[in-house]
Amino acid sequence: MRRLWALTLPLALALASLPQLTGAEEQIVTGLSQNRVEITANYDGSNILIYGAVKRTAPPPEGPRLEVIVTVEGPAQPLVLRRKEKVAGIWINQSAVTISSAPSFYAVATTGPFTEILSHTDDLRYRISLPQVIRAIGITAEAADSPDFVEALKRIRMNEDRYHIAIGRVQLLQETLFRADVELPANLSDGNYKVRLFILRGGQVIDRQDRYIGVRKAGMERDLFNLAHEQPLLYGVISLLLAAFAGWAASAGFRYMRR
Template sequence: MGIISPARVTKMMPPIYWILSAVLFLWPCFIPYMLITPAEAKRSDFAKESVQADISTRSVGITSSFTGTEIIVFGAVENARRTKDNRNPYDVVVVVEGVGNPLVLRKKSNVAGLWFNTEAIYFSSIPSYYAISTNRPLNKITEPHILDQHGIGFVHISMVFSNRPEEQRITKKNRQTYKVAIVRLKRKQGLYVENRFGTVFVGPSLFRTSINLPANVPVGPLTARVHLFRNGILLDTFVSKVQLTREGIGRYIYNFASSYPFFYGIFTVFIAAGAGWGASTYFSRHRS
């Protein structure tokens, strides 16, 4: 039997041999990639950004001496990314909104030199309180149709007209005029508040803002919504609740008046009559 030369042995080897040899030789190079766990892959740059937030207090007590308070909304952007120039690409809009209440908007007109209520527009629901805080003007954050869809900003607040035929015939232009009038009145009362540049980023992903609750804030639940935007796109919304409750003697008086309005009316009449009689007696004695 003759001796087979190495060149001939190499020529006789099938292609699969070379593939297996290459894999055995190069497999250590793939070890770092094989050790990546699913959790690490989830935390990669492709993970979806979201917002997590909280409120400094979930319950506010309203007493007869209540003069207003402040709540702090704070949070963080999870899986935050940075731009190539290390700029923060996110916008955060915080909206705190009260429950919807019915309202009647009356229009005064000058009739023969006297002012009379000549028109009344009925709303079945408008927010009893509305506060908004942003890190920059809304028109630079996203498009108007997105703001309108989520009720973000005074122009886009959800106000529901009543089902009366008079309200249903109101044109879109006039509806907006009435909404602007309500916002103007509510802002004058301190119940609609806007704080541009009130939302501040602390570090690359942390943020905070403060919301002022005036002394005349209506009792009831408040809904806090934290909207996260990037390049005009709404990425995520975090929702939380704040409860405003009456406390002290005011709470008992309110509950009594709500449960027994007839007896409460009689009680107030006796109180007023007694106060008047007492004052009259006091001054008559001192005059004599």
């Protein structure tokens, strides 16, 4: 609790100095514990604290309580999902579907169940829930049971800690201060990770804010990655030379031990 107040105190001071809002009666002000992650040889994951407060021009309205949703989305890419089937005793790829876009990482934390705090219309508009984030347009024409492929993708990436759904994990104090902790796994992809924060009432989004976390390789990992992608021929030659040297060193070592 002390940590939360220590982090949100600057937000509260900033809110007091902000000019009066001219639009919505409630607006969101947010912050991140860090906006950059460096992937090194000993990187085993990290924790991102996302916190914020609500700026008001009037007392909280009567009726539905305030709700908060926080999402963290990694770089998206198209995918081809294939299903293996046993034919004549051999497992081979059979049916396949193409996913237009699927995030490499996606975490969502909320103050309550989606069915209670988010309307289907706003879910479609802002693409908040995991089924809406995965773009699977037109896959029904590729396979009769195409929804099973999407469910398989979700299951696989959840097992890999790439997708997380944390219902009720956003802490909200007096409908003003909130925080959410998001775990980033060790198998992150490079890129800009988009953090979206929503405040809602009655299932409707009343304000939102976007932040970004830069994830980059650092040190030797970055140098090897850049070399492999920018000069693949040189990278291949160096890899072959290192493999040949390792084989020669192992052989020489065994000959020495036999003497």
